[in-house]
Amino acid sequence: MTRLAARGAALVSLAVIALAFLGPFLWVLLASLQPDANLAAQPTFQFSLKNFSAVLTWETIYHPIINSILISGSTAILTVIVAGLAAYPLSRYTLRFKRHFMLTLLFTTGLPVTAIMVPVYSMFFRFNLYGSIPAMVLFLAASSLPFSIWMMKNFMDGVPVSLEESAWVDGAGWVQSLLRIVGPLMAPGVAVVAIFVFVGQWGNFFAPFVLLDTPEKQPAAVTIYTFFSQYGQVAYGELAAFSIIYTTPAVVLYVAVNKYLAGSFSFAGSVKG
């Protein structure tokens, strides 16, 4: 009897929590489909795709989304290449400084990147890099490196060395062995790191907001903010439609790597390096 009651109470609590988390989503989902949406989520029975077709223009959606893809994509590719190279000696060689190096990496993942934005901006301004997308991508990649190297090394440790030994005997250097043997075998790991970096940068608002000078260079994260900070004159239905279009890639990619990331949450308890 009490067992049943406890079970019921747990299910009811979970239902309440789930509904509470669902609440803030309601407006976006409803407003995007309502032709004359305002700020409150009001279930009317008029639905149309008018809002979506209204935002699907070059200026509102396509251009910012292309910017987002370019910025996040090049950051992800650059990070994966540089982190993959760096992970190789850390995974394969006995290095005296390895432990300290890995600990330093872990330490830097904790530093607030937000705080670095002021000096980064000031440096970019001094060296005429302000407004340069490639320079910003280099900065974003550098800030993603510590965690990515850490993850890459873990994935690389999972590839048995014995497979490489025969290649070494045949005279292959580390470049060949990394490209031909380790790389293909850890392809899922590479994809996870790339997607992880991509999704992180997809949502990044502060860095482009501060480091890019003109609206034409801004990714969707900043465009959507400018869109809804025009208080009073916002077409709320269109804002909701924009939000959904912009959020979808992040959700889809998360679902794709969800399985691999799940294991890394024991991360907080003990870290295998």
Next chain:
Amino acid sequence: MTVTSVTPPRLAGSPDKGEPRRRARRTLRWLLPLGPALIMFVIFMVGPILWSVYIAFTNETLTGAASVNSQFVGVANFVKMFSDEDFRNSLLLTFVFVIGSAVIGQNTLGLIIALLQRGRGRAVRSVVNGIVIAAWVVPEVVAAACWYSFLAEEGTLNEALAALGLSQDWLYSAPMIAIILANVWRGTAFSMLVYSAALSDVPGELLEAAAVDGASTWRRLVHITLPLIRRSILSNLMLITLQTLASFGLIYALTGGGPGTDSQTTPLYMYEQAFRYFEIGYGSAMALVMLVIGAAFSLVYLRLIKVDT
């Protein structure tokens, strides 16, 4: 890390003559692949930190005379900071924000959800997980838009409360509560996932044995489960504190730090000083303070976890 570290076979040569060259070659073997990462890291991460140490002691601005040749002003920025009413206000708000949304909100709620989910069916777990994680995956600007529409004067909450006559502009009357709720909503998934992983390592027999001995649910939680996952609790607290300390986009898009300075946490105040008033030197001094606080938490985190390299 002992199993996988195998060095490539080395040919036995004369140790004296080839020694310097061999050592150089062995250094190159790790330096070459690590090089690009090191260079990028030094230029774009270490560089800005050192740069902030330098300009925090100058009167660097973006406009006016000091933008052309800034001067060394010693600790003036730091003296100014600690007598600055608005800065102290921002530190206090950051503290409230971290305690309210991370330490109490995300941490407790994440643990509760993880505990409630134990032993539930797969369907229940995936629905609850899915909804909570969805809030986490949504980009911060979209999360802000969701919460703005929920709390604004003509928003969903007021629409629902109108019948009771409790409508008000929540973003004006309770901005701190608004940003705390929004951040709890967005960040709880992380703690939930950490605790789900930790709880799956707690042996079920232990809890069953205690139940047979007549220990209540509460006593089992306090005396068995919590002590067993204490490391996860501590390191989760460190990680979410670090994430919350640096939170900018969510607050900026939701309240902009206002009304007035009522929800202006330190990152927002730093932004205002550096980018609206162009006080780069002063902003960098604040950045340094935030970096030091972040570094302290990060060090505690490193001490807490067991790292086996």
